[in-house]
Amino acid sequence: xxxxxxxxxxxxxxxxxxxxxxxxxxxxxxxxxxxxxxxxxxxxxxxxxxxxxxxxxxxxxxxxxxxxxxxxxxxxxxxxxxxxxxxxxxxxxxxxxxxxxxxxxxxxxxxxxxxxxxxxxxxxxxxxxxxxxxxxxxxxxxxxxxxxxxxxxxxxxxxxxxxxxxxxxxxxxxxxxxxxxxxxxxxxxxxxxxxxxxxxxxxxxxxxxxxxxxxxxxxxxxxxxxxxxxxxxxxxxxxxxxxxxxxxxxxxxxxxxxxxxxxxxxxxxxxxxxxxxxxxxxxxxxxxxxxxxxxxxxxxxxxxxxxxxxxxxxxxxxxxxxxxxxxxxxxxxxxxxxxxxxxxxxxxxxxxxxxxxxxxxxxxxxxxxxxxxxxxxxxxxxxxxxxxxxxxxxxxxxxxxxxxxxxxxxxxxxxxxxxxxxxxxxxxxxxxxxxxxxxxxxxxxxxxxxxxxxxxxxxxxxxxxx
Ligand code: AMP
Ligand code: ZN
Numbered sequence: 001x002x003x004x005x006x007x008x009x010x011x012x013x014x015x016x017x018x019x020x021x022x023x024x025x026x027x028x029x030x031x032x033x034x035x036x037x038x039x040x041x042x043x044x045x046x047x048x049x050x051x052x053x054x055x056x057x058x059x060x061x062x063x064x065x066x067x068x069x070x071x072x073x074x075x076x077x078x079x080x081x082x083x084x085x086x087x088x089x090x091x092x093x094x095x096x097x098x099x100x101x102x103x104x105x106x107x108x109x110x111x112x113x114x115x116x117x118x119x120x121x122x123x124x125x126x127x128x129x130x131x132x133x134x135x136x137x138x139x140x141x142x143x144x145x146x147x148x149x150x151x152x153x154x155x156x157x158x159x160x161x162x163x164x165x166x167x168x169x170x171x172x173x174x175x176x177x178x179x180x181x182x183x184x185x186x187x188x189x190x191x192x193x194x195x196x197x198x199x200x201x202x203x204x205x206x207x208x209x210x211x212x213x214x215x216x217x218x219x220x221x222x223x224x225x226x227x228x229x230x231x232x233x234x235x236x237x238x239x240x241x242x243x244x245x246x247x248x249x250x251x252x253x254x255x256x257x258x259x260x261x262x263x264x265x266x267x268x269x270x271x272x273x274x275x276x277x278x279x280x281x282x283x284x285x286x287x288x289x290x291x292x293x294x295x296x297x298x299x300x301x302x303x304x305x306x307x308x309x310x311x312x313x314x315x316x317x318x319x320x321x322x323x324x325x326x327x328x329x330x331x332x333x334x335x336x337x338x339x340x341x342x343x344x345x346x347x348x349x350x351x352x353x354x355x356x357x358x359x360x361x362x363x364x365x366x367x368x369x370x371x372x373x374x375x376x377x378x379x380x381x382x383x384x385x386x387x388x389x390x391x392x393x394x395x396x397x398x399x400x401x402x403x404x405x406x407x408x409x410x411x412x413x414x415x416x417x418x419x420x421x422x423x424x425x426x427x428x429x430x431x432x433x434x435x436x437x438x439x440x441x442x443x444x445x446x447x448x449x450x451x452x453x454x455x456x457x458x459x460x461x462x463x464x465x466x
Contacts, residue, residue, distance in 0.1 A: 001355075003058055003362045005234075006311060008165055008242060008265040013364055016264065018233050024060045025232035026052070027224040027262065028119065029241055032069040033103040034088040038285040039301060039316065040271040040278050042114060044238045046302050047268040047310045047365075049116040051236065053397045054361045064119035065227045070100035070126050071203045072195070073216040077244040079192040083213070086202060096203055100126075110288050113298035115399045121227050125219040129205050132214045132222040135256060136193045144255035145193055147209065148184035152194040154251055156187055164250055165265060166243040191248050193218050217248040224261055225253070235262035239269055268310045275315055286316075294318060297408075299400055300325040306367040306398070329412065332405035334378030335391050341383025350386055353377060354393075361397055370397070413464045421452055425463065428454070 003016040018024045028048045031037050037045075052062060075081025089096040104124075111118065125132075136152055139145040144158050156162045182188075192215040197204035204211040214222075224232065230253070237246060246265060253261040273284040288298045296318075304324040308314040353373060360369040374394055377387050395402040417425070424443055431439040444454050448466065455462040 001058075001358050001362055003054070004364055005264055005266060006364050007263075008267050009260070014264070016233075018060065019231065019263065022060055024055050024062050024234065025228040026062060026064040026119075026234045026236065027220065027228055027232060028064065028066045028235075029220060029237040029245065030066040030068050030122075031103075031107050032073040032084055033100045033107060034073075034084040035103060036287045037103075037107050037110060038278065038287055039291065040285070042110065042288065042301070043271040043305055043314065044236075044268050045111060045116055046114060046305045048119075048236055049114070049399055050310070050365050050367060050397065051234070051266065052117050052119075053399060054365055057358075057361065057397050062120065063228065065121040065123055065223060066119040067220055067223050068100075068104055068122060068124045069216060069219060070104070070124055071096070072125060072214045072219060077216070077240070079195075079215065083201070083203070089202065097126075100124075110298070113288060114302050115299060115401050117399070123223040123227065125214065125223075126203070128219070128223050128226065129214065131226050132218050133194075133205075133207055135218055135222040135225070135252070136214075137208075138256045139193065139252065142255055146186070148182070149196070150182070150184065151192050151196045151212065151215075152209065153185055153190045154193055154248065154255065156189050156191075156251060159251055159254060162189070162251055163243070163247045164260070165247050168243055191215065191217065191244075191251075193252070217245055218252060220245070221249050221252040221256075221261065224249075225257075230257040230261065231259050232262055234264045234266060236266045236268070239267045242267055269313050272313055272315045274317055291321065294322070296321045296325045297328065300328045302398075303328050303331070303371075303400060306371050309368060310365060328400070329409065331374070331378060331400070332402065332409055335388055335402050335405045336409070337383055338377075338380075338388035338391065339385060341385055341387070343382040343384045345380075345382060345384045345386045350390060353390060357394055357397075370394075374398070415452075415463065415465050417452075417463065421447065421450065421463075424450075425454075425461065429461065 004013045005016045006013045031041060048066075052064060055062060071083065071085055073084045075084060075087070085096040085099060089099050092099060108118070136145065139154065140152070145152050145154055147153075194207065194209065194212055195215060196209060196212045201213065204213050224235070235246065235249075250260050253259060271278065273282075273286070276282070278285050288301065291301055292298070301321065301324075304316070304321050305314065307324070353376075357370055357373050360366045360373065363369075374391065377391060380387055391402055401408075424447055428440050428443040428447075431443065447454055451466045453464045453466050455464065
């Protein structure tokens with residue numbers, strides 16, 4: 001069954017065919033490691049994970065590169081302001097390399113908690129300075145770049161077409177009121193490839209233009225080319241990358257190799273919070289830890305992301321996320337119910353589920369529809385191990401760690417009891433010793449109202465959270 005993917009470059013859903021038979025080469029723009037990644041960022045990496053898993057489910061081998069931006073990402077994507085890493089280092093009174101290591105480690109810890117597959121190659125910008133320099137020198141040689149007092153800039157007037165990815169009407173914008181202040185640039189849309197470092201800049205390297213550092217866009221172009229060649233299959237990122245970062249990556253590659261580096265450009269829409277933008281000033285840039293404080297597991301957040309197609313906005317509220325946490329528990333219970341089941345399901349029915357699932361995931365990763373099929377299986381009244389196995393098979397795409405369902409359910413039932421509850425339990429024990437069944441039942445009801453369920457068994461009294 002063919003896979004169809006939406007390509008931002010052509011603005012259509014296209015049948016996906018790799019450049020090289022069964023091998024797919026992908027590049028994903030990774031995090032800028034100057035701060036904790038928030039749940040909006042993780043929506044982008046959950047999308048990246050789903051794409052990987054869908055391709056693998058279809059039998060493809062992957063060579064996937066994700067970069068770590070640890071230098072060169074200025075405050076505005078269009079080369080304005082300070083380097084984000086240096087700014088964070090100053091604020092935290094640390095070295096930018098320490099900052100990078102600290103946030104990179106936490107990023108990968110969170111990726112693991114989300115059961116996101118790690119790309120085959122993780123490429124740090126600071127470890128690819130030589131490749132980037134070579135790229136820039138190639139652009140100068142080909143006549144696509146020029147030097148100013150600030151650095152080396154890409155000359156967009158040399159391109160046959162700019163922009164190619166976004167719809168933005170550049171001539172109108174240039175003619176409009178947004179006047180660029182840098183008069184040394186030939187066009188306001190020329191962008192920095194290489195930046196001459198101010199005296200107090202910590203991250204800087206020797207170059208033909210003195211101590212300097214790379215621009216953000218050149219990182220991805222140089223690392224993509226190094227590991228995946230002049231052309232590869234898929235490039236991913238968030239929609240914010242379309243108008244500047246990816247547009248400029250394309251410009252750079254065309255300038256050096258004459259080619260648009262990727263065949264498919266895929267972009268994930270933004271996560272919103274309470275119907276609006278996430279922003280530090282609103283205090284709503286939640287991390288996975290913030291969710292866990294409210295008893296929402298990372299995997300529940302992943303499931304939450306499957307409630308909307310990756311190309312539509314998704315609105316996060318704690319209320320809906322908590323509902324998804326409960327849904328995840330139901331999914332685990334449903335899986336275990338089938339795992340213990342003995343009933344037989346006709347092969348025809350299993351095949352039908354499988355085909356429907358494949359059809360939906362191959363339709364531009366339609367996860368909400370795919371989850372619809374998963375829930376249908378969970379709700380199937382016939383308890384059957386065949387259905388449990390089918391869910392496990394589908395979990396190769398979902399990545400919800402269903403095989404460990406029992407462990408998660410057991411853990412969730414282990415509760416640290418508040419003093420008040422412990423006292424009520426003790427009282428109930430005494431009542432039972434005194435054969436005061438009426439009092440025992442009364443206390444059980446009080447506990448239930450307080451959210452604790454009591455089960456009397458041979459081993460004694462078991463307490464679970466309702
Ligand atoms: P950054 O670390 O800022 O370079 O961003 C990392 C990734 O997160 C990029 O792919 C962004 O497009 C993506 N991103 C940032 N904010 C959001 C959001 N609210 N929703 C979805 N993706 C986002
Ligand atoms: Zn990038």
